[in-house]
Amino acid sequence: MQTVDYLIVGQGIAGSVLAWTLRQRGYSVRVIDDLRPSSSRVAAGICNPVTGRKLSKTWLADDLFPYLHQFYPALEQELQASFFYPIPVYRPYQSIEEQNFFIAQTANPVLEGYIRLAENNEAYAGLIHNALGGLETLQAAWVDLPTLLSAIRKILVQEDSLVETEFRWEEVVPGLDFVTWRTYEARQIISCEGAYGRFNPYFSWLPWAVVKGEILTLQLPEESVPGIVNQSVWIQPQGAGVYRAGATYEWNDLTWEPSEKGRTYLTEKLNKLLQVSYQIQQQVAGIRPATQGRRPFIGLHPVYRSIGIFNGLGSKGTSMAPFLAKQFADFLVHTKELDPEANIQRFHSLYFSKINE
Numbered sequence: 001m002q003t004v005d006y007l008i009v010g011q012g013i014a015g016s017v018l019a020w021t022l023r024q025r026g027y028s029v030r031v032i033d034d035l036r037p038s039s040s041r042v043a044a045g046i047c048n049p050v051t052g053r054k055l056s057k058t059w060l061a062d063d064l065f066p067y068l069h070q071f072y073p074a075l076e077q078e079l080q081a082s083f084f085y086p087i088p089v090y091r092p093y094q095s096i097e098e099q100n101f102f103i104a105q106t107a108n109p110v111l112e113g114y115i116r117l118a119e120n121n122e123a124y125a126g127l128i129h130n131a132l133g134g135l136e137t138l139q140a141a142w143v144d145l146p147t148l149l150s151a152i153r154k155i156l157v158q159e160d161s162l163v164e165t166e167f168r169w170e171e172v173v174p175g176l177d178f179v180t181w182r183t184y185e186a187r188q189i190i191s192c193e194g195a196y197g198r199f200n201p202y203f204s205w206l207p208w209a210v211v212k213g214e215i216l217t218l219q220l221p222e223e224s225v226p227g228i229v230n231q232s233v234w235i236q237p238q239g240a241g242v243y244r245a246g247a248t249y250e251w252n253d254l255t256w257e258p259s260e261k262g263r264t265y266l267t268e269k270l271n272k273l274l275q276v277s278y279q280i281q282q283q284v285a286g287i288r289p290a291t292q293g294r295r296p297f298i299g300l301h302p303v304y305r306s307i308g309i310f311n312g313l314g315s316k317g318t319s320m321a322p323f324l325a326k327q328f329a330d331f332l333v334h335t336k337e338l339d340p341e342a343n344i345q346r347f348h349s350l351y352f353s354k355i356n357e
């Protein structure tokens with residue numbers, strides 16, 4: 001038997017950031033991942049503190065955003081890699097009504113430090129229709145997730161902390177103070193399986209609401225713009241005239257393959273937003289590990305306390321993972337409180353009613 005502190009199933013952004021956080025505190029981890037299609041490998045990695053037509057502030061934004069702005073740059077240094085790009089989100093007004101509403105919101109104290117009137121509207125004018133001007137969301141950024149995941153994977157391989165294999169929960173034997181899996185014994189095993197988590201026999205009772213998303217990669221004549229543009233679709237400059245555009249939300253077709261429907265939806269939106277012609281270079285799809293109630297699933301199994309979950313990050317994994325991994329590590333190691341809105345304890349009654357059926 002090999003003894004480690006934590007076994008982590010899944011090396012998407014959730015498993016990677018949790019493993020890194022525990023490793024930084026001196027705990028030994030083994031991350032198990034078989035490189036199947038994942039949400040993190042296709043996501044745009046945008047961290048946006050204010051979203052939607054009502055300019056809603058992201059849940060826990062005042063904690064998440066200061067934390068991620070120090071977490072990712074520090075991780076870049078440690079991994080000797082570049083993947084964190086602070087950049088505003090530009091919101092061109094769609095109508096006079098929206099302009100009035102957005103301008104009024106710049107005086108809303110809840111959004112102070114998160115939004116301001118854009119002063120560089122002309123920088124976008126060659127690319128999109130923005131005759132009415134626009135608003136800028138501050139503290140936003142995007143994370144190049146494939147680069148981050150590959151850099152962490154490399155370290156895990158070097159340290160013999162990655163097990164590349166298909167994981168099956170039938171091979172897990174939960175004990176009171178420890179858990180075993182194949183030749184490993186650990187104090188806890190944590191499920192970070194993304195949307196596959198809904199098939200996990202220990203957590204299938206949670207109210208999952210996974211949602212497929214698709215993204216296009218475009219080649220545009222315009223070199224670059226200073227921000228991510230967001231007007232019912234977003235376009236994200238990658239440099240040299242390459243942009244990513246997305247995303248769709250699809251609850252019925254839960255396959256990992258791109259679809260004609262997704263492509264049509266995005267191109268119709270882009271044709272309205274863009275002033276210029278474009279070529280589609282690539283189309284990708286993934287399944288977001290979203291939940292009913294839009295709050296994460298974090299905590300320990302109601303009965304098998306050596307089995308935990310860090311999942312349900314929905315469409316905001318890049319923003320949520322760093323701060324929530326810190327909170328979960330504090331919970332695992334020091335039994336500090338988890339945010340009650342994230343703690344799966346809120347659904348324990350669902351588990352007990354299911355086993356009593």
Ligand SMILES: Cc1cc2nc3c(=O)[nH]c(=O)nc-3n(C[C@H](O)[C@H](O)[C@H](O)COP(=O)(O)OP(=O)(O)OC[C@H]3O[C@@H](n4cnc5c(N)ncnc54)[C@H](O)[C@@H]3O)c2cc1C
Nearest residue numbers: 010012013014039040043045046167194213286316317318
């Ligand atoms: C089109 C699209 C756009 C998105 N854009 C954004 C965005 O701009 N910003 C943002 O924050 N979020 C975005 N998201 C959401 C984001 O992708 C998720 O919040 C995040 O990636 C979830 O990470 P995860 O680690 O929980 O799951 P995943 O990334 O899916 O990782 C799960 C991992 O578990 C492994 N795994 C699962 N089961 C097993 C098993 N049995 N054996 C071995 N390995 C296993 C998989 O190989 C995978 O590596 C987007 C998602 C999509 C689909």
